[in-house]
Every structure is written in structure tokens, then in C-alpha cells.
Amino acid sequence: MSPSNWPLAFLTLSILVSNILAVIVTCLVVILVVTKVIGGLWDKYKKKRRASFMSLAVEFLRTGNTAGKLPLKNLGWADALIFKAILLELSEEASGIQQPRATELYEFSGIADKEMRTLRRSWFWWLRAASAHALGQMRVKRAKSNLIEALGDKNIEVRLEATWAIGHMGFVDTLPLIMESMSRFFKIAALRMDAFIFEMGAPALPLLLDLCKHPEWEIRLLAIHLVGEFKDPGTLEVLLSLLGSQDLEIRIAACKAIGSIGDASGLSGIIPCMEDSAWQMRAQAAKQFGCNGFTPAIPGLLKCLEDLAWWVRLNAGEALSQMGKRGKIALKKALKSPDRFARDMASQWLDELEATS
Amino acid sequence: MMTYLQMSILIYFFMANGLYLVLFFFSCVAIIHYRSILQFRGPSEILKARVTPPISILVPAYNEEKGIVSSVRALLGLNYPQYEVIVINDGSQDNTLGLLEKEFSLRRTAHVYHREIPTATVKAIYRSRVYPNLWVLDKEKEIVGKSDPLNVGINFSQYPLFCAVDADSILEKDALIRVIRPYMDRFQEVVAVGGIVRVANGCRIRDGIVEEVGLAKGWLPSFQVVEYLRAFLSGRVAWGAWNALLVISGAFGVFKKQPVKDIGGYSTETVGEDMELVVRLHRRLRKQKRNYRIHFIPDPVCWTEVPHKWGILGRQRNRWQRGLGQVLYRNISMFANPKYGSIGMLAMPYFLMVEFLSPAVELFGYALFGIAFYLGAVYWEGVVTFLILAVWMGIFLSLLSVLLEEFTLHRYPRMRSLVKLLFCAVLENFGYRQMTAFFRLKGLYDFARKQNVW
Numbered sequence: 001m002s003p004s005n006w007p008l009a010f011l012t013l014s015i016l017v018s019n020i021l022a023v024i025v026t027c028l029v030v031i032l033v034v035t036k037v038i039g040g041l042w043d044k045y046k047k048k049r050r051a052s053f054m055s056l057a058v059e060f061l062r063t064g065n066t067a068g069k070l071p072l073k074n075l076g077w078a079d080a081l082i083f084k085a086i087l088l089e090l091s092e093e094a095s096g097i098q099q100p101r102a103t104e105l106y107e108f109s110g111i112a113d114k115e116m117r118t119l120r121r122s123w124f125w126w127l128r129a130a131s132a133h134a135l136g137q138m139r140v141k142r143a144k145s146n147l148i149e150a151l152g153d154k155n156i157e158v159r160l161e162a163t164w165a166i167g168h169m170g171f172v173d174t175l176p177l178i179m180e181s182m183s184r185f186f187k188i189a190a191l192r193m194d195a196f197i198f199e200m201g202a203p204a205l206p207l208l209l210d211l212c213k214h215p216e217w218e219i220r221l222l223a224i225h226l227v228g229e230f231k232d233p234g235t236l237e238v239l240l241s242l243l244g245s246q247d248l249e250i251r252i253a254a255c256k257a258i259g260s261i262g263d264a265s266g267l268s269g270i271i272p273c274m275e276d277s278a279w280q281m282r283a284q285a286a287k288q289f290g291c292n293g294f295t296p297a298i299p300g301l302l303k304c305l306e307d308l309a310w311w312v313r314l315n316a317g318e319a320l321s322q323m324g325k326r327g328k329i330a331l332k333k334a335l336k337s338p339d340r341f342a343r344d345m346a347s348q349w350l351d352e353l354e355a356t357s
Numbered sequence: 358m359m360t361y362l363q364m365s366i367l368i369y370f371f372m373a374n375g376l377y378l379v380l381f382f383f384s385c386v387a388i389i390h391y392r393s394i395l396q397f398r399g400p401s402e403i404l405k406a407r408v409t410p411p412i413s414i415l416v417p418a419y420n421e422e423k424g425i426v427s428s429v430r431a432l433l434g435l436n437y438p439q440y441e442v443i444v445i446n447d448g449s450q451d452n453t454l455g456l457l458e459k460e461f462s463l464r465r466t467a468h469v470y471h472r473e474i475p476t477a478t479v480k481a482i483y484r485s486r487v488y489p490n491l492w493v494l495d496k497e498k499e500i501v502g503k504s505d506p507l508n509v510g511i512n513f514s515q516y517p518l519f520c521a522v523d524a525d526s527i528l529e530k531d532a533l534i535r536v537i538r539p540y541m542d543r544f545q546e547v548v549a550v551g552g553i554v555r556v557a558n559g560c561r562i563r564d565g566i567v568e569e570v571g572l573a574k575g576w577l578p579s580f581q582v583v584e585y586l587r588a589f590l591s592g593r594v595a596w597g598a599w600n601a602l603l604v605i606s607g608a609f610g611v612f613k614k615q616p617v618k619d620i621g622g623y624s625t626e627t628v629g630e631d632m633e634l635v636v637r638l639h640r641r642l643r644k645q646k647r648n649y650r651i652h653f654i655p656d657p658v659c660w661t662e663v664p665h666k667w668g669i670l671g672r673q674r675n676r677w678q679r680g681l682g683q684v685l686y687r688n689i690s691m692f693a694n695p696k697y698g699s700i701g702m703l704a705m706p707y708f709l710m711v712e713f714l715s716p717a718v719e720l721f722g723y724a725l726f727g728i729a730f731y732l733g734a735v736y737w738e739g740v741v742t743f744l745i746l747a748v749w750m751g752i753f754l755s756l757l758s759v760l761l762e763e764f765t766l767h768r769y770p771r772m773r774s775l776v777k778l779l780f781c782a783v784l785e786n787f788g789y790r791q792m793t794a795f796f797r798l799k800g801l802y803d804f805a806r807k808q809n810v811w
Contacts, residue, residue, distance in 0.1 A: 010367065014742045021749040028760055029779070035764070126393040133397065156542070157397050225408070310471050314515075344469045351467035355486070 136165020228257025431565025448498025629680020678800025
């Protein structure tokens, strides 16, 4: 290798890059040390301030003494951060008169206004989401319009937090808006809405039944799921009508919802589903009969034991095993079936029954 | 000639390291985003929800009598609303099955095994009397490797998602709750989710639970800690963010069952069955033009013992390299094929050029230096400068991963561990990296010779 083979430019570049890397590596280590030190100092400061804020806040929640809250007005950003955490913590445990007092303190300290500004203007979604959550938890009712606006946020987390906040404050009229903003995220939306739909209570039900006929498939699906959660037999008429839908997902969701209501008239309505053209639907219907121990479905379930789809046979067998004495007799009968699949499944579930009895 | 070779190596060096930096940048963004989301989605919410999808955990076990009981016990204690544990005893010659029978009071059931994916014969199906969600399947060993037992587990499982874990790995209590998050967001689209795997050596473990995170006394496992951080935190996270993740570790991954069944389950013809499955999923779904996602979550932790001896490490790396070779070879038509989007144009070229060929290029570089030295044609200034640059680059990339871990996930709480990791990030460049490159080169050679042993 001769020097002429090594372009000078490369040599210079290598040395330059090496030096830059050395400087960056050193800087990174320094940053690590500095952040560790700052973190330690912040923890100490937080501990000290927290103790004094906590006593003031607890005293105010207990007595409602206006003079006690005066030192909490217009806090600096660091103190506001610490105080907000305290208020959120206390509001979780607060009940009765203490809850509006916590809200009052939150408003008085000026944090509520700051949060509403953050929710409207911040560039960072996590700050907007945190603000939405805090406003909901502290039940700042005047933030309703801000929260409704946040339902259209481009970030799903902000929408989720706004949904939660609105639900927590019980604004039933916003339900259609919430459903429209979250329907694409079925599971997480259902999870978040399951949690607060009961806080809204019966007034939410007519709105949900209307949404079961919404033109958007995903909204219908979410609404059916939530209607089922109410377990109100008064909703059966709507749910049974959905069993005739062309859409398999909708039929399955309706079947599940009827099953979760568990009323005999609804369950009778899903007996024909055991002859549905889709195996998923037949399997789902069988499952619902088992969960409710619905014995009038036994003849249909015995037929399902001979179904070509394994999942239908499995669910039918399990359903029969959940139906007590009559189910057991049916399974024993299936042992003599000319169909090998039915015999296998019956023996599997009889074995299971014996082991658990 | 020499000059061209040298220049090629230099270009390769800058290209590979440039790619590492790009991956690191995107990983950083993805991890910060993930950490921010975690503030708003507590585990308790998912635990209570009735819409949380149930999971079947599949545990292939072959001669695992040493740790199977504690592993299964730990799995039975996971925080998750509804799941089943399916241990597949893959024809163990030791007392794996006997121990399970005794410890979990198993009883033989009359359950019917439904063979949707072709597998070896299942001799017996057991269920625990104490834990109704524990099943043990005893199967014949006909094929070496984990694919066949995993396929048996998929056939038998009753839930729509399955999680494949190694029998000697430890899942954190909340691992499933955390890994399920992408499914909760978009169940229809998400097909698979991988989680981070960390090194268990040096951690205090009791009854299958990691009580205290630490580093092993020896250097070899600690080097692997840094290596795992680099691979998972600054590699897979970025690929996951681009929906171009090619590997979900066999030690921990959650898959939607139906798409896996549709492609015939795990392949029994490769030693890298975990990567092969993910690539095949991509291939099928992209061909069908389906809107799908394969995610990687940097947090749900699975702890695994890594080799503490050079010999075992060598065999492991050799197997990984052969597996990678097989997968790339079987899917070579995807390479630089725009039909497969980011997989064809980014991931496949990266894995071929950087992951697969890098040991050959690295060791070829050393050989070239040796030849030049022998010929007396060494230009010392150039060589030394390049070596310094290479070492600084290595340190820089490893250090970035360690710092990313420290600032975001912070799994090593003790200062001593952090300092040791920083030292490892420096020291691994002097010996460890060269040795692993050698093991991988051997794997490459064995792949070329079609050596398909585990």
C-alpha cells in the first residue's frame, strides 16, 4: 500500500470524523452525569415543596377555609407541576363536598386555565392529552367546548383522553361525537367507553340504539357492543333485527350482545343462528347458549356437534357441558351418534365434566 | 486492485454505519413516542376491560426438566385477564413431563387434537386439575427444532392470539398487557407484535420472577447486554416503526393465529423459524395488498439466559447466521422488489448487505490488512486512522444504545450497572466484536455448505 493509494481527503475526513465522534461521546457522558445530578436535585426540591403543598391542600379540602388557599395562587411552573400532581392524586380519593373543593382549588391556582390553553394550543400531543385528562379528572365543566374540540384532534391519545374526560363529567349529548371520533379504534374505544358509559347511565341508551343504525359500519359495531354492556332486555328488539344484517361482523356482534343480556326471549331469537351460512356465526351462537345455560337450544346444539367446522363442534360441545344434567344427557346421547366427529367431541366434553365434577 | 478493494471496504463501512445511525434516530423517536403513550394507558384499564383479546401462550419444551416447573409457574402468575398456557413436550428424554405431571397434578384428557397445520403425532393431552388454563401436550419428536411443537400448539390453542415463548425465558408480570396494546388500537390490522428480549444473567431470579435487575460478573454476558440493546433498541424498534420488521424473536412474540394458519404455520425446514415466519407473513400479506402492521414494542420484557462461554456463543451465532441465510435465500425474489414496498426495498437489502455479509466484509478487511503487511505495503497512517475511526464509531453506536436505554426505559437502576455498561460499550470493540464476526462467518460458511444442524 503506497501513500498515493490513500487519498488525502479520506485521511483528513477520517481524522475529522474521529475527533467529532470523540467530542460527541464525551458530551454524551457529560450529559448523562448532568442529568443524573439535576434529577437528584429536582427530587429533593419536589419532596420539600410537596410536603408543604400537601398540607395546605388537605386542609382546604377538609375545612374549605378560603384563607388557606391564598398561597396557592399564581404558582411558578415548577410549583404548579408539583401542585397539579397533588391535586390529581387527592381528587381520586375525594368524595362528597371534597370533590367540588378540589375543583375550586384547581381553578383558583390558575392551573385549569393553563391546562385549557395547553389543550388548545400545545404543539406536543402528550401535553394536550395530559391536559384533557386533568381537566376531566378535576371535573372542570367549563372546559366542555375545549374537550369537544379535542375529539377532532389528529392524535388518537388526545381523543381518547378527551373522551374519557367528557364521559367522566357525564355529558351524554356528546356521545355521537365521541363514537364518530373513535370508532376506527374499536378495541381501545370500547375499552375506554365501557368504563364511562355506565356513569352516563340510562340517558345514553336511546342514543346508542340510534347509533346501531348509523351508516358507518364501525360505529354500528361499537354501538352494538355498548348496548350489550347495558344488559337491558328493552334493547332486544333492535338487536334481534340486526341478526338479519348482510354483514357478518354485525351479526356476530348482535349475537354476542344478545348473549350478554342473557334474556330467554333474546336467546330464543338466536336459535336459528345455529343454521347460519357462516360458521363463525354458528360457533358464536353455540357459545352464547353455553354461557347462559339455555337448554331449549339443546336439539340445535346436538346438530352442531356434527357441523363440518371444528370450532362449531367445539363450542357446541362446551355449551352442552355447561348446561347441567340435561346437557350431560345430551352429550351421552351424542356418544351414540353415527357421526364420528360428534362422538369425539361428546367424549371430550364428558371427560371434561367428569374431571371437574 | 488493492486500492479498489480498500475503497470498497471503506464505502461499505460508511454505508453500514450511516444506516445504523439512521436506524438509531428513528428508534429514538419511536421509543419516546411509546413512552409518552404509556402515561395514558395504565395496565389496570386493559386488565379490567372485557374486550381485551385472550391469548394462548405456547411453550415448546425439550429436555427442560431443570427449569420447566418454575417457568410454567411464572407464566401462570402473569397479569392478564384471560389466557391459557400450552406446554408442548417435544419428545423429551428427561423427566420434563413427569415433573409437570407431579407439580401441576395433570390428568390425561380425551381432548381431540385438530391437525389444521400438519405436525407430528400428539400422543396425549393433559390438563391441570389445579390450573384449568394449563395444558400439556405430549408429542413425538420427529423433527429437530421448535417449529413442529409450535405448530402443535397453534393447532390446539383456542384463542385468537398466541404468544410463543422459550421454556427457559422469563416473562415479566405485565409483559402481555403491554404487548397487547397495538392489538387494542387496531385489532383488524395488527398481525404480530414483538417485544424486547433482555439478558437475565446477573439478575436475581426467584420462582421464575426477576426480582432485581443487574449485570453478570463476567464480561461475556455483559457484552451481550450491550449487543442486545443495540439490536433491539436501535434496530428492531425502527424497523417496526416502518412496518418492515423481519424478526420477532422466538423467545417472545404475539401473533394473530389466523394469518399464521393461513400460511401453514412455522416452517420446519429452517433453523431460523422465527424470522422465516415473519418474512412469510410479510410476503403473503403484501402480495394480497392487505393493510396490515407488524409492530415492535420496546418495553414488554422477556428475560433470557445468554451464553456465558465462548463455545456456546459460537454455536448460537452460527445458527442465527445460517437461519438468516436460509430466510434470505428462500425469499430472494423479494430483494429490491418494489412490489414488497419497504420490505423489498429497505429491509431485505439491509439484512443481506449489512447483517448477513458484514462478518465476511469485516474479516476480509482484516485479512486484506494482513496481506498488505506481508507484502510490506502497509501505509500505517491510513490503517491506524481507519482503525481509530472504526473503534470510535463502534463505541459511539453502543454508547448511544446504552444512553437511550438509560434515558427512556431505565431498566438498570444501579449506578454500578450503568458504569459497567458504559465500559462494555467501549471494551466490546476490542475482541468481542471480532470473535462474533468470526462465529458468524463460520455460520455463513456452514450455510453455503448447507449444514442444517441445531
